[in-house]
Amino acid sequence: MNRAEMLARQRKAKRLLSLLLFVAATLFSVWFIEFDIMEFLSGIPLFLNFLFVDFMPPNLDDLSKYLQPVLDTLAFGVVATVLSSVIALIIAFLMAHNTSPHPVVRVVLRSIISFIRNVPFLVWAAILVVLFGVGTMPGIFALILLGIGFLSRLYAESIEEIDKHAVEAVEATGATYLQKLRQAIIPQFMPGYISWTLFMFEITIRASAILGIVGAGGIGSQIKLTMDLFQYSSTATVVVIMIIMILVVEYVTQRIRERLL
Numbered sequence: 001m002n003r004a005e006m007l008a009r010q011r012k013a014k015r016l017l018s019l020l021l022f023v024a025a026t027l028f029s030v031w032f033i034e035f036d037i038m039e040f041l042s043g044i045p046l047f048l049n050f051l052f053v054d055f056m057p058p059n060l061d062d063l064s065k066y067l068q069p070v071l072d073t074l075a076f077g078v079v080a081t082v083l084s085s086v087i088a089l090i091i092a093f094l095m096a097h098n099t100s101p102h103p104v105v106r107v108v109l110r111s112i113i114s115f116i117r118n119v120p121f122l123v124w125a126a127i128l129v130v131l132f133g134v135g136t137m138p139g140i141f142a143l144i145l146l147g148i149g150f151l152s153r154l155y156a157e158s159i160e161e162i163d164k165h166a167v168e169a170v171e172a173t174g175a176t177y178l179q180k181l182r183q184a185i186i187p188q189f190m191p192g193y194i195s196w197t198l199f200m201f202e203i204t205i206r207a208s209a210i211l212g213i214v215g216a217g218g219i220g221s222q223i224k225l226t227m228d229l230f231q232y233s234s235t236a237t238v239v240v241i242m243i244i245m246i247l248v249v250e251y252v253t254q255r256i257r258e259r260l261l
Helices: 003-032 037-055 063-095 103-118 121-132 136-160 164-172 177-214 220-228 232-260
Strands: none
Touching (some): 063 136, 063 177, 103 136, 136 177, 177 220, 220 232
C-alpha cells in the first residue's frame, strides 16, 4: 500500500468517525431533552391553524398608532449606533496589537469586550429594566452594549489587518503615536469603519425592534401588548411593519455603502 492510499484511507476513517460522533451527539441530545417526534408532528397542524386563522391576516384598521413606536425604534438605532461606534473606536485602537499602548491594556480590554459580547443583549436589557425601570433608557443602554461588544472586536481586527508598510514608512520619519494614527492607520481603516458601522446600524434596528418584549420600549412593545391582549391580528400587523422597516433600513444602508466605498 502506497502513501497516497494510506492518506485516503485515513481521511475516509476520519470522516466516518466524525459522522458517527455527530450521530451519537444527536441521539444523546434527543434522549437528554426528551424530544418527542410524534408530539412535534402533531403540533404542526395546531401551529398552521393558529398562523392562518388567528394570526393572519394583519389588522390594518389603525396603523397610525404604530408610527410613534416605529420612530422610537429608529431613534434607538441611530443613538445607539453613534454612541457605540465612538466608544468602540476608542477601545479598538487601545486593544489592537499594532496600536495598543501596552499589552496589559490590550488584554484587559479584550477580556471586558469578551464578557460584554457573551451576555445576550436581551439579558442586558432585562437587567437594565430592573435597574432603571420600564422605558427607553434600558433599551438604549442595552443596544449600546451590544454595539460596543460587536464593533470593538471588528474594528480592532480591521486595524490589525491594515498595510504595515505604510505604518513603518511613517514611523521611519519619526512620527508620534497620534501622527501615525492620523496619517497611516486611520485612512486605511476608514472604509472598514464605515462598512461595519452601517452594518451595525442594521443589526441595531433589528435588535431594537424586539427590545419591547422585555419592557424596553420601541415597536417591540406593541408585540408584547397585542399578544397579552390576545389581539393576534394586530401582532401580525406589527410583525409586518417590523419586516418592512428592516428591509428599508437595509436598502438605505446598502445605497450609502455603495456611494461612500
